Amino acid sequence: MPENDSMQKVGFDSELYLKEQSEYILERAKACDGRLYLEFGGKLVLDYHASRVLPGFDPHAKVKLLHRLRKQTDIILCIYAGDIERKKMRADFGITYDVDVLRIIDELTEWELNVAAVVITRYDEQPAAVQFKNRMERRGIRIYTHKATKGYPTDVDTIASDQGYGANPYIEVTRPVVVVTAPGPGSGKMATCLSQVFHDHCNGRKSGYAKFETFPIWNLPLKHPVNVAYEAATADLGDVNMVDPFHLEATGEMAVNYNRDVEIFPVLKRILERVTEAESPYKSPTQMGVNRAGFAICDDTVVRTAATQEVIRRYFRYRCEHAMGFAQPETVERITLLLEEIGAVPEERPVVVPARKAADAARSGGKGNEGVFCGAALQLNDGTIVTGSNSPVMHATSGLVLNAVKTLAQLPHELDVLTESTLQSIGRLKGDILNAKQLSLDLEETLIALSVSATANPTAAIAMEKLKELKGCEMHLTHMPTPGDEAGLRLLGVNVTSDPHFAGKNLYIT
Numbered sequence: 001m002p003e004n005d006s007m008q009k010v011g012f013d014s015e016l017y018l019k020e021q022s023e024y025i026l027e028r029a030k031a032c033d034g035r036l037y038l039e040f041g042g043k044l045v046l047d048y049h050a051s052r053v054l055p056g057f058d059p060h061a062k063v064k065l066l067h068r069l070r071k072q073t074d075i076i077l078c079i080y081a082g083d084i085e086r087k088k089m090r091a092d093f094g095i096t097y098d099v100d101v102l103r104i105i106d107e108l109t110e111w112e113l114n115v116a117a118v119v120i121t122r123y124d125e126q127p128a129a130v131q132f133k134n135r136m137e138r139r140g141i142r143i144y145t146h147k148a149t150k151g152y153p154t155d156v157d158t159i160a161s162d163q164g165y166g167a168n169p170y171i172e173v174t175r176p177v178v179v180v181t182a183p184g185p186g187s188g189k190m191a192t193c194l195s196q197v198f199h200d201h202c203n204g205r206k207s208g209y210a211k212f213e214t215f216p217i218w219n220l221p222l223k224h225p226v227n228v229a230y231e232a233a234t235a236d237l238g239d240v241n242m243v244d245p246f247h248l249e250a251t252g253e254m255a256v257n258y259n260r261d262v263e264i265f266p267v268l269k270r271i272l273e274r275v276t277e278a279e280s281p282y283k284s285p286t287q288m289g290v291n292r293a294g295f296a297i298c299d300d301t302v303v304r305t306a307a308t309q310e311v312i313r314r315y316f317r318y319r320c321e322h323a324m325g326f327a328q329p330e331t332v333e334r335i336t337l338l339l340e341e342i343g344a345v346p347e348e349r350p351v352v353v354p355a356r357k358a359a360d361a362a363r364s365g366g367k368g369n370e371g372v373f374c375g376a377a378l379q380l381n382d383g384t385i386v387t388g389s390n391s392p393v394m395h396a397t398s399g400l401v402l403n404a405v406k407t408l409a410q411l412p413h414e415l416d417v418l419t420e421s422t423l424q425s426i427g428r429l430k431g432d433i434l435n436a437k438q439l440s441l442d443l444e445e446t447l448i449a450l451s452v453s454a455t456a457n458p459t460a461a462i463a464m465e466k467l468k469e470l471k472g473c474e475m476h477l478t479h480m481p482t483p484g485d486e487a488g489l490r491l492l493g494v495n496v497t498s499d500p501h502f503a504g505k506n507l508y509i510t
Contacts (some may be wrong), residue, residue, distance in 0.1 A: 011302030012293075018061060020292040022068045025212075028290050029072070029177050031281070034206025036286065037193040037502070038290070040181040041213040045107045048092060050214055052334050052495070053229045053307040054297070062214075066179060067111045074116040074173040075108060077101055078182040081129040092182060094490060098132050100183040105141070116173050117142040121188025124148070144169050149191055153267045160274040165198035179212075179324035183243050190268070198275045208281070209272060211261075211288050216241045216353075218255045218286050219294040225307035225342050227256055232314040234258075235334040236327055247284035255286040277486050308342055309474075312349045315339050316497035323500040349497065351377040351476040354385050356499075358396075360480040362389035374503055376400040378475040378494070380408065390440065393423055396477060397485040397501075398446035401470070408466040417463045418449055443481075443488030470494055479503040 009293045016082055029036035043049070044062050051059045058064065066073055083097045090100045105115050118136055120129050123145035136143040146168040151158030158164050171192075178196070180189045193209050200207040215230035226240050244257040246265060265285040273280050282288045288491070321327035339345070347353055359375030374396035377387045386407050388400030402417050423441075426449060430436040441449065447467070453460035471493035478499045481489060489496050 009302045010055035011297060011299040011306065012054035013296045013298045014056055014058040014061055016298075017057070017069065017293060017296035018065055020295055021065055021290075024290055024292050025065075025069065025177065026072070028208075028210050032206065032208030033235075035173070035176055035178060035200065035206065037178045037180060037196050037207060037209050037324065039187070039189045039193050039209070039211045040179045041185070041211070042215070044181045045104055046092075047214070049229075049233055049310070050293075052313075053226050053303070053310045054293070055302055055306050056298070063107065063111050063113070066108075066113055069177060070111070070113050073177045073179055074114050074175045075177060076116055076171055076173070076180045076192060077104060077118045078121050078192050079118065079132075080178060080182075080187045081123045081126045082279035083184070083187070084120070084132050085126045085128045087128075087409050088184070094298075094486065097183040097187075098128075104181075104183065114175075114344075115141075116178070117144055117171050119144045119171065119188070119192055121191065122148045140141040142172075144171055146188065146192065146195065149195075152191070153264070156267075156270050156274050159271055160198060163249065165275070166202070168195045168199075170199040171196060171312055185234075194268075194271060194275060194286040197272070201276055208276075209288075210290050212290050213261075213289060214293050216256045216258055217294040218244070218257060218289065218291060220297075221340065222254075222256050225289040225304045225311065228338055228342050229310040229314075229383040230258070230336055232311045232338050235314065235318060235338065236321075236331045238334075244284050244286045249398050255284070256484055257285050261285040263469050265425060309349060311335075311342060312344060312346055313340055313495065314347075315346055316476075316499070318332070319500040320498055323480070323502070349474070349476060351379050351474050354387050355476040355478050358387040358389045361393075372503060375478040377474065378404050378470070378473055380404065380473060381469065390503075392440060393427075394446065395438050395442045395482065395485055396479070397443040397475075397481060397489065398441050400475070401443060401446065401467075401488075402450075402463070402469060404473075405463040405466040407463045408469055411459065411463065415459065417457075417460050418446075418453055419457065422449060422453055442484030444484040446489075447488050447491070467492060480502075 033423060046059045048059055049060060051057045079097055079101055080374045087096045089096055093210055094365040102117060103430050108115055118141055120133060123129055124147065135291060139344065147385065149159055149165065150163050180193050182189050195208050197209055216227040220227055222241055222243060231239060231241055241256055242253045242259055244262060247255040262285055269280045315335045318327050318331050322332050354377035355375045358377060359373050361373060363373040376396040377385055378400055379385050384407065386400065386404045388396055388403045390396040406413060406417060425442065427439050431439050450460055454464045473494055475494045475496040477496065477498040480498045480503060482503055
């Protein structure tokens, strides 16, 4: 395959972004003449969406930003009690939101950042939320509970009273910038910020509120692929980008925001003015933000291409979620329209067609497993595309990853990295001892087998060392990965998509 050097191109200057963003936040804090409560949207740690649509964006950029401001910053983590109760998942890590809170605390601590407290929002003594609260307290974490705000969103007088925000306990903080963040959207960040501002005002302390959201990028065109990619990422929430009408009226300038921020702005402005008993400094939701990402884009063409690819990834993801019963038909319709809007088709993802051809080749050669023929393709960092298919011995992902590391290590394709005796031994374990119905190795099992083989097999050791070069590579499967394949792909850090087909005839897949 020809090399594709565009994979190495950079479209975003992370260092410039960190410099501008940190300076701008401090300017906003100074303008408050007191404490700034900064609602921090998106992923605070490991923002892979941003790094995919803005090549050059450091996935750790936000936490590095806060590390620069660590002496001036306290952090409050919010989690909605309902998300704890229904075990809401963070898809990119395969963990629930309550577990993600623990992960975030550990990450922030490693970056020398002070987590002042965790807040359970809209708390009503839900059993799972009570259990989470107890666990946090027993680990020495300061934890607060906030009930649903009485009167929200229409009764501003009640909201800004002792029965509204005043009913929430005040969260003790000491530093001039307080970042309020969460594992995901709808976690009660804004209410927590405004509750704190209310308490500060009641106690004679000056404080203000601002919002940090990376997307949509307000100073890019409405239909720029980066902003469309944000709509694609939130297609299940129904978010829609739009020109900020309040900003246009106040300044005569076009700025992009999203529907929920625009819709809530009049209410938010009234609440802020009622809480502080002063005129709001903001004439629009755009003015409320502190996002400088648009100023760090250094190659618009590279960014447009990357964002288009992200929309295609989301298209495949939602179609698979719909097949599994997680996504509504409206979400699939929405992402399909967005794909058409930017003039793209799924097959523009470079690994899609090769994966389907690999499945066709397996079918014609009769090399599938129990009548199912799965194909897979992966694009290495130099643009080379490697393919694989399933067999009675291995899943398609397993065969593909072994083919990829052999390519990277310049090993002959016909060379077996895992010996026949190793595969037979694992097969006996799964079939004769563990009574497993599926004997072929999924990716997680294959990685373990490779690591064990590496102790005595120099070829396996060479191949294993190449696994780290797969991080960030693009992969496509003709069938949805099994749990063991998903776990392995997550460990490798591969950006995987798949067609919405199940990998076997059984309803229960392990």
